[in-house]
Amino acid sequence: MSEVILRIENLTKSFKDRKVVDSLNLEVTEGEVFGFLGPNGAGKSTTIRLILSLIKPDSGDVKIFGKWVTKHRNGSLQNVGALIEEAAFYKNLTARRNLQILVNLGGGTNRRIDEVLEIVRLIDRADDKVKTYSHGMKQRLGIAQALLHNPKLMILDEPTSGLDPHGIKEVRELIKSMSDDGITVFLSSHLLHEVEQSCSTMAIINEGRLVVSGKVKDLLKQTDLFTTEIQAQPIEEAVSVIRQLDFVKIVVVSEESIKVSVSKDDLPNLTTVLVEKGIKVSAIVPRSSLEDFFLSLTVRDDG
Ligand SMILES: Nc1ncnc2c1ncn2[C@@H]1O[C@H](COP(=O)(O)OP(=O)(O)OP(=O)(O)O)[C@@H](O)[C@H]1O
Ligand SMILES: [Mg+2]
Structure with missing residues (x-):
């Protein structure tokens, strides 16, 4: 029976008057x-900075391996590795030397250095200066640093950002190998396909609030995440009618169709209104793509 090792409870954080994380569980x-x-x-x-106790929440807390981070920062983070933003290195020193410095500061053992270099596939370049590394190699060295003390939970904040497809593939494989080694991975991303490819479970947040969470394969077939494509003429009039309705949200407009986010219960009302306004509706196509749903979150209400 697997246990919950990270619990975010009612976490709230504001900057000035704006809630950036809002009652997150x-x-x-x-x-x-x-x-x-x-x-x-x-x-x-x-949220990740709150998990790592780098900033303080306004309310709520995070429990890692049974310890609340606001009360037991060091104890709770003992088994956590993290890569946030760009990792910091001594660029004029080699990768191996960078890792040795961390070991000397108390993170991990000398024997572990070769292991982590092996895991992130930098062993052949370990004695080159970090300033000769590509962006992808630096990201992997950052992960090597985070792996030094044998964490059980790895937190990665958009680790593939700025990488080319090859670099993205390497990080994806690295995530898989960490997972195969029994490490729990918490991966942030703004790309649905990345999460679909790497993750077993996911949570979608928007404006600091949880929108939906669950097993990736369940969410991909969940029916209330449908968006609906409406083919209608004239399209401009259909768009302006739909904009007046508060139970429908326009996702994308193309030449002959409009993709909307609308609940199954409200769909008949939508077609009735369109027909009453003299708009010719030629097809209504339900689309069960999580991508469309996710896209709908990024659409601003002001259209
Ligand atoms: N120190 C800060 N002071 C004021 N506002 C902040 C601060 N840090 C973050 N914010 C604001 O909080 C909101 C959320 O920022 P955050 O960096 O957590 O988003 P994100 O989901 O990581 O986005 P991205 O995908 O762009 O990395 C943003 O509007 C940001 O401007
Ligand atoms: Mg971010």
Whole structure:
């Protein structure tokens, strides 16, 4: 029976008067690769800084391996590794020397250095200066640093950001190998397909609030996440009619169709209104893509 190793409870954080994390509740179970998905500015990095106790919440708390981070910062974070933003290195020193410095500061053992270099596939370049490394290699060295003390939970804040497809693939494989080694991974991303590929469970947040969470494969077939494509003429009139309705949200407009987010219960009302306004509705196509649903979150209400 797997246990919950990270619990976010009613977490709230404001900057000035703006709530950036708003009554957030989440559970991460041991062994998962957990995707923390949200559009830019959703509050992912802020949540991660709260988890790592780098900033203080206004209310709520985070429990890691049974300890609340606000009360037992060091104890709770003992088994946690993290890569947030860009990792810091001594660029004129080699990768191996960078890792040795961390070992000397008390993180891990000398024997572990070769192991982590092996895991992130930098062993062949370990004695080159970090300033000669590509962005992808630096990200992997950052993960090597985070792995030094044998963490049981790895927190990665958008680790593939700025990487080319090859670098993205390497990080994805690294996440898989960490998971195969029994490390629970908490991965933030603003890309649904990345989460679909790497994660077993995910939570979507928007404007600091939890929108939906669950097993990735269940969410992909969940029916109330449908968006609906409406083919209608004239399209401009259909758009302006739909804009007046508060139970429908326009996701995307193309030349002959409009993708909307609308509940199944409200769909008949929508077609009735369109027909009453003299608009010719030629097709209504339900689309069960989580991508459309996620896209709908990034659409601003002001259209
Ligand atoms: N120190 C701060 N002071 C004021 N506002 C902040 C601070 N840190 C973050 N914010 C604001 O909080 C909101 C959420 O930011 P956050 O970095 O958590 O989002 P994110 O989901 O990580 O976005 P991205 O995908 O762009 O990395 C943003 O509107 C941001 O401007
Ligand atoms: Mg961020």
